[in-house]
Amino acid sequence: MEKCIPPRSVFGKQCFGDLNIPTGPKCRHVCEAAIAVGYKLLALNTPVVATSCLPQKPGGGKKAKKRKLEEKTGGILSATAAQTGQDGVPPPKRQDWIADLMEKHKDVRILQRLTVIFYDINHLQTVLSQENVALYEIIAVVPTNHEALVSCVISSLVFDVISFDIEGPHWINKVKLNRQKGKVAAEKDVHFEITYSPSFHGDEPLENMVYIADRLKEDICTRKIKNIIISSGASAPDEIRSPQNVLGIGYLLGFDETTTRICIREHVERIVKKGDSRKFGKSWVAFTPTEQKEKVVE
Amino acid sequence: MVRLRHRYLVTEYSVTDGRDSEADNAAIRSSSVLEALTNSIRRLHGVHGVAVSKAGLLVKYINNSTQILFIRMRRSACSLVSSAIPFIRQVDGKSVTFRTIYTGATINHCNKFLVKYQRKILQEQYGSLKTDLQRQYFQRDLDKLKPYSVQLGST
Numbered sequence: 246m247e248k249c250i251p252p253r254s255v256f257g258k259q260c261f262g263d264l265n266i267p268t269g270p271k272c273r274h275v276c277e278a279a280i281a282v283g284y285k286l287l288a289l290n291t292p293v294v295a296t297s298c299l300p301q302k303p304g305g306g307k308k309a310k311k312r313k314l315e316e317k318t319g320g321i322l323s324a325t326a327a328q329t330g331q332d333g334v335p336p337p338k339r340q341d342w343i344a345d346l347m348e349k350h351k352d353v354r355i356l357q358r359l360t361v362i363f364y365d366i367n368h369l370q371t372v373l374s375q376e377n378v379a380l381y382e383i384i385a386v387v388p389t390n391h392e393a394l395v396s397c398v399i400s401s402l403v404f405d406v407i408s409f410d411i412e413g414p415h416w417i418n419k420v421k422l423n424r425q426k427g428k429v430a431a432e433k434d435v436h437f438e439i440t441y442s443p444s445f446h447g448d449e450p451l452e453n454m455v456y457i458a459d460r461l462k463e464d465i466c467t468r469k470i471k472n473i474i475i476s477s478g479a480s481a482p483d484e485i486r487s488p489q490n491v492l493g494i495g496y497l498l499g500f501d502e503t504t505t506r507i508c509i510r511e512h513v514e515r516i517v518k519k520g521d522s523r524k525f526g527k528s529w530v531a532f533t534p535t536e537q538k539e540k541v542v543e
Numbered sequence: 544m545v546r547l548r549h550r551y552l553v554t555e556y557s558v559t560d561g562r563d564s565e566a567d568n569a570a571i572r573s574s575s576v577l578e579a580l581t582n583s584i585r586r587l588h589g590v591h592g593v594a595v596s597k598a599g600l601l602v603k604y605i606n607n608s609t610q611i612l613f614i615r616m617r618r619s620a621c622s623l624v625s626s627a628i629p630f631i632r633q634v635d636g637k638s639v640t641f642r643t644i645y646t647g648a649t650i651n652h653c654n655k656f657l658v659k660y661q662r663k664i665l666q667e668q669y670g671s672l673k674t675d676l677q678r679q680y681f682q683r684d685l686d687k688l689k690p691y692s693v694q695l696g697s698t
Contacts, residue, residue, distance in 0.1 A: 494626065
């Protein structure tokens, strides 16, 4: 069983956080760049596609043949299964440099995050009920169509963040939620995420990012924004921006300075605390009586 | 009659090419920075953004050895320009990233901040030295920075 390390600096000074650093070959350099510009809470993101993590039925047949063919050709949907060599959600990658970085910078915390890309709520339910999901501190979902978005907001499934793939093949095309559903999401403490580094790669991701922000601000979230976070999604060290530059990006998204600062500080801390309570909160306390000397009252 | 009010962004840049960043490779020109900044504003805010920010937009100071530059703009265009800075990726054909470290109302304020910031960096480097000999050589090199000599260590 994995050793549970209690969270540190829970009551410490508020700090900036970036909850979307994709695991990749340059992950360590991205983390070092993020720490250098002032982020203290980081989360390494492991994306999985829900259909590739569903338990496979035993036996052969057309689906098994199709799966083998996809594994040979290296199809997108089976990439995760091919890497792990097994069905289901992979466990988080534990690497030595994470402990070294946290040892070097005492006030930095590096977490593990799972992102599930899905189009059917039943697939998401099956994936989130697997054992390895409990090993991650933060759970995020990426709905790929409008029905998936609505159903994941209304459902009683436990996750922390709803994110959008603004650059890749899983772009949702239309975000249409009303204020009531936004209120439901806020009450469940589910946050919406906006990533900024894909917008450096072209005009279409930039347009998608501004579209998401506009929809969240105008239609979904209330006047006082309670559940939006801004993260990088940076796959290279030069895509990380300092908190002060993120304030400038917030102006582009239509948020004022105070709101942007809250989106990269308070809301991030709330997500981390929620993840900690999910992981460490299930415990019991025993009260045992101590020996008491009988007092003789004269 | 009120005076024209400006804002100065103190920005640190880093050249992120694959080669070792030597002094020549890391040198960029102020005119190229201004051109890249204007293109970024045009891409994000269109013709209106360029027109509003053009007046008073200037790279006031650039230091290629410390990789610090001061960008001046009108106060009304400060949010516009600071929102365009994160999206600059190339200057003079080199892959460059900018990081805003301070926003000041006058050059004096920016200078005062820069002195404190660079002193803090020097103190961190001084603290990371392990032997007395290394510290002596470090202090000797700092004393050569005439007319400004910086004293570090416990005072």
